[in-house]
Amino acid sequence: MFYWFLKLVAIGPLLRLVFRPRTEGLEHVPTQGPAVLASNHLSYADWLFMPAAVPRRVSFVAKAEYFTGPGLKGWLQKSFFSGAGQIPIDRSGVDAAEGALRSAKSVLARGELFGIYPEGTRSHDGRLYRGKIGVARLALETGVPVIPVAVVGTDQVAPPGKKFGRVTRPVVRFGEPLDFSRYEGMGGDRYILRSVTDQIMYEIMKLSGQEYVDEYAAKVKAAESEADKRPGPPDPGAAPDRKAS
Template sequence: MFYWFLKFVALGPVLKLVYRPRAEGVHNVPRTGAAILASNHLSAADWVFMPLIVRRRVTFLAKAEYFTGTGLKGTLQRAFFTGAGQVPIDRSSASAAEDAILTGLRLLRAGRLLGIYPEGTRSPDGRLYRGKTGVARMTLETGVPVLPVAMTYRPRRLPVLGWNLPAVGIRIGEPLDFSRYEGLAGDRFVERSVTDEIMYEIMTLSGQEYVDVYGARVKTSMDATGASASEVVSRLQPPADEAADRAPESLAG
């Protein structure tokens, strides 16, 4: 109930009035049954705006830190994310990737709409980064369609108040069907191919430049060296193996 209260009473009307998000392709979301909404990840607000324009409830995999805080702030934060339909995943354990995938599979088999950010973290510079293959495994094991989603934010200045607020856009592409790969879940070459196809569709919808490097690797190097994302990318090569692909797709990073 809290999810619908936030969407239709507490937050939704205010956000729609202030930001006026523009949506395209909402009709592509199935009215019933499971599906994956695979989106680019530009802002911590992505998970707020996308569900606003989808009639059905969307569940995201969220980092466990949102649910483990202490004191009043931790209690309120935990209640908010739980009520908003987020499911915690622990990204620090050795089995984090597998646990996240199993959680996603459970939600999909229950007929839910699952929101995923294949990049695994927010973009460090607005470009679209290499996707992780967890999304491919989920669609291959369940047979559910994947809907590519593009979030866009353009500068916008309110003429009367003079505030600078982003113009929010959400574009949902046509469902991607990977039934031709039925029975091939676990094949890393197939999973990479499926993931790349999904990322290509997101790139086409969003208009972003694509970078064939993991965003998390770029962020780690930026923190360690103080270099810009572009400088880091120019030094990094695409990963030679798929081990990092298994890192969990999440709400934010």
């Protein structure tokens, strides 16, 4: 009930009033039955605008810290994320991917929609990065269709690393469902998983118009962060450091 309260009363109408988001290709989202919505990830606002565009409930996995905070603040945060369709997952352990996969399968087994960001993290520069194969495993092991999704403009509403953005009109664009039933029983083949994932990312790229980078976003961000920490070259115009004799 809280999910629908947020969607239909508290948050959904406010998003439509302030930002007037556009939705394209909604006819590709089934009105009933399970499906995976695989989206690009530009901003933390994505999980507000994309589900708001769909008449059905959309569930995601979220880090467990959102559900384990102490005191009143922790309770309010847990209530909000649970009510907003988020499923807790501990991402700190080696079994994090398996836990996310189990949670996703339980959602799909109930005939619902499951949302996933194959990049695994937000894009820090607006480009589309290589997808992780979890989305392919989910598609092949459940047999449900994958619907590619592109959100455009949310990185201006809520830019990564900044507190405030600007009011713009985001677009949520849904592509035609992708059927991978021809790969039934081949979910253990890593080459098939990579091929399926790349096909999904290609469809997302066509919908979003983003430049594609065939590297994982987390790896690129880590490399850039490490480079920023290195000391730069000396300033040629700076006065020499003369030590007192």
